[in-house]
Amino acid sequence: MSNYPKVNYIGNKEKIASWICDQFPKDAKTLFDAFSGGCSLSYEAKSRGLEVCTNDVLKVNYHIANALIKNNATRLTQSDIDILFSGEPFEGFMFANYSEVYFFSEECKTLDLYRKNIEKLDSEAKKSLAFALIRRAMIRKMPYSRFNLSWEQIVQLRDEDYSYKKYKRRRAYHNKSFKFHVLNNLEAYNAAIFSNNKTHNAHNDDVFNVLDRIKADIIYLDPPYTGSMNNYFGFYGLMDDFIASEKTKPFEHHFMDKKSAISLFDTLFSKLSNFKYWYLSYNNSSYPSKEELLNLLHKYADNIKVIERKHVYKITGKEKKEKNKEFLFIVENKHHDKNQSKRTGQAICETAN
Known part of the structure; x- marks a missing residue:
């Protein structure tokens, strides 16, 4: 990912994108990055030859994806x-x-x-x-x-x-x-x-509006970490105002409120049947806990594993820097339609009419 430009995105996975993509199964050809942010993960996946579809609720992040992922x-x-x-x-x-x-x-x-x-x-x-x-x-x-x-x-x-x-x-x-x-x-x-000789796509929508319309082998989930400082609308909403030339409203499903976090994750996991492999990034300083997320995932899938590594965000307080761990939840969805899986390599970002 040596050509990935400086983006300065808080929560960016640039430093661990290669590690995450190393976990992807060899049979996977298509990826849906559902909270694409600064697109470091999508960029790494594109550089490895995958067909990539991105989505982010912030308009400015859509433009990053349109410029660096969809654009060949x-x-x-x-x-x-x-x-x-x-x-x-x-x-x-x-x-x-x-x-x-x-x-x-x-x-x-x-x-x-x-x-x-x-x-x-x-x-x-x-x-x-x-x-x-x-x-x-x-x-x-x-x-x-x-x-x-x-x-x-x-x-x-x-x-x-x-x-x-x-x-x-x-x-x-x-x-x-x-x-x-x-x-x-x-x-x-x-x-x-650059081009990897694949066709890519980019969406700008609430994740819950697109999950039913997109098919891919892998879905990668990197939502805001509840209980952390990562308030993405507060950090970057100004640039959406600049693009729209009007004051924009905070998005509804922001994953920042502890009161609704469990419900949001439950709803999110319930809508992933289009994807054979699920990858979720989270960390040990956030809410829900690793155990709570595992309990939710077990409602919808059986084959789940979690790997972890140290990872420090610039915004992390000094005390947490030494203790911060990044979790990667990996799910193989055995209830995934096998015929659908064969189609997804050719139907990334397929949308319903």
């Missing part, structure tokens, strides 16, 4: 970049809603210009690539790479003298322009695009 050949050219940066910044949606909330006013006007110019690009793949690059630029300018800080904190942390005094690092990249960051990452994102 389209890259941004110099003329595309000229289009993206053309014109004068103006007061649009970002200026009206997020000036001195997450970015300075002039920066918001620049974002409004780039959002307008993205629509001038001549293909959906190019638009998705541009969104992915703007996302990367916005993340690089944001302290801690997430949009849940107060404006006072942001201004303080973007002060290079303060940063040096407190952290012994100036973090000058927070004050580089969006254009600088786009150009600085352009080559890496273009180089990440």
Whole structure:
């Protein structure tokens, strides 16, 4: 996965994607990544020759998938970049809603210009690539790479003298322009695009709306870890607002509420009959516990095993870093329709009419 570009996605499986894919059965040809996020797992699976379908409820994550997984050949050219940066910044949606909330006013006007110019690009793949690059630029300018800080904190942390005094690092990249960051990452994102001679697909929906319509040999599940700090709408919802040019609403099935977590997992596992192999990532600091998840899985499958390894997330507190373990639940669904299994290698992301 050497060509996977820098995405800066909290909860990203980049460091363990190879380990996860090493567990995939040799007879599997198709994969559905149901909570695709930054697409590191999908990218590794694509690099191994699998036919990949992704889904994520966040629009910005759909664009990452559309740019790096579904897209097999389209890259941004110099003329595309000229289009993206053309014109004068103006007061649009970002200026009206997020000036001195997450970015300075002039920066918001620049974002409004780039959002307008993205629509001038001549293909959906190019638009998705541009969104992915703007996302990367916005993340690089944001302290801690997430949009849940107060404006006072942001201004303080973007002060290079303060940063040096407190952290012994100036973090000058927070004050580089969006254009600088786009150009600085352009080559890496273009180089990440490749074909494995398969057709891939990407969805942007609540997972419960697509499970009945998608067939694949493997389903990989990496939902937000309940009880952890990973509030993905809170961290990245701003970029969906940027894409939609309107304020978006938090999604319903966010897996963050302990009161509904058991019920959500139960419903999720009950809808996996289209898939022969189920892979679920979770960790020992989250809720439900390993034992509770096993009890739920046993309601719908018999052949279950769990493997584990140490894995540290950047957002993890110092105390948990030493104790954090990543679990991988592996299920072979013996009730899976054998005839359906034969079809899935040719029918990834098959949808009902």
